[in-house]
Amino acid sequence: MSKLIVSLSPHAHGTDSVERNMYGVVIALIPALLVSFYYFGIGSAIVCASSVASCVFFEWAITKYMLKKKSTVLDGSAILTGLLLGFNLPSNLPIWIVFVGALVAIGVGKMTFGGLGCNPFNPALVGRCFLLVSFPVQMTSWPKVGQFLNYTDAETAATPLSIMKTAIKTGDSSVLNQLPDSVSMLLGNPGLNNGAGTIGEICALALILGLVYMLWKKIITWHIPVSIIATVFVFCGLLHVANPVYASPLAELLSGGLMLGAIFMATDYVTSPMTGKGQIIYGVAIGFLTVVIRNWGAYPEGMSFAILIMNAFTPLINAYIKPKRYGEVVKKEGK
Structure with a gap:
């Protein structure tokens, strides 16, 4: 049985939704993502893919087995968090450290407070700053551009x-x-x-x-x-x-x-x-x-x-x- 929701005027209809806005931001990130592939090559692809996949997995697992709620992975917020977390990492970061950052971003920065809409801090930045404090050497080793096929053994240099x-x-x-x-x-x-x-x-x-x-x-x-x-x-x-x-x-x-x-x-x-x-x-x-x-x-x-x-x-x-x-x-x- 559907519920009739009665509220005071004014009433306005809009096309905004969580999914529309989340995937809209993902689309806006595509130019920067393509440029990162061009300059960093396989390292960028590995780190970004690992970050997105692990963020989606951890949100699904925590929602299903700990919070016992309906899965929210399709709203795009976990994908966006994973992409933004990947964007805040060096392209030569080991995959297991990326997984740790994703767990902290989703598990601590987002789901601990009740999920999307309840978190007081940006989840991707929570994960990034945790990794920066916990793994300062790996998080501050910056590969030179143009090393397309190198990943963990990429030559590093000073940043601007x-x-x-x-x-x-x-x-x-x-x-x-x-x-x-x-x-x-x-x-x-x-x-x-x-x-x-x-x-x-x-x-x-x-x-x-x-x-x-x-x-x-x-x-x-x-x-x-x-x-x-x-x-x-x-x-x-x-x-x-x-x-x-x-x-x-x-x-x-x-x-x-x-x-x-x-x-x-x-x-x-x-x-x-x-x-x-x-x-x-x-x-x-x-x-x-x-x-x-x-x-x-x-x-x-x-x-x-x-x-x-x-x-x-x-x-x-x-x-x-x-x-x-x-x-x-x-x-x-x-x-």
Whole structure:
């Protein structure tokens, strides 16, 4: 017997669904995925496939045998988590470490809190940061691009972010001359003498194409990615003008996981604020924390930590900045 649900007006019909949005984000990630295959070859394919498969398996197993609920693997969220986790890993990471990250991402970051819609932190970033703390050597060994058939024995090199960190530590701005030019970082070719970083951060242009697609399909809004990018650009620009030992704002934007985090990680529906104003505050804080951690923290990259920190503040932002209720009359002061 079907239930008749009666609710107050207004009533609106929309085409949005969990499946539509999840698979929409997966589609937006395809350009970056193809570019990663081109530059990293078999390593990228192995890591991404292992991550997606293990995330889907762990969600299915936990839902069926521990939570004893109907399987949710077809809603696309486990596939998306696996893909984003893979994008945050080096292309030479051993498969068993990928499995551990997937278990933590799904088991701890998502299903422990009740599954999709209940997790306070981005599951893929929970898995990534757990691996970074637990396996720092493997998680910070960056293969050079162009080694298509190499996997675990790929030759490694310094990334643009590690070069920037060296310049700050030594106080020698000439170190920044080792950085690839901005066009190379935008198009995805950091140079054969440098490591490229994680799988998903190889090509900023591919990620930007994904952003355009999601904005076009109205999967996300502009507030979070634009506020993060603008904050990083302004803050890094001020630092660069004050002291040339800090990299240019354009180099900061196009290197590391900043674009990946701003476009695909920080915009997660569950862990980001509901209102446009709240999302701007959230994005500005992430951008500021990212620059602080990158320049003065222990790790060259700070995007993942910045997003997780602000995930914790999302409930507070939602409580402070609430959307106006339908039909609510705002009372002005003195009246």
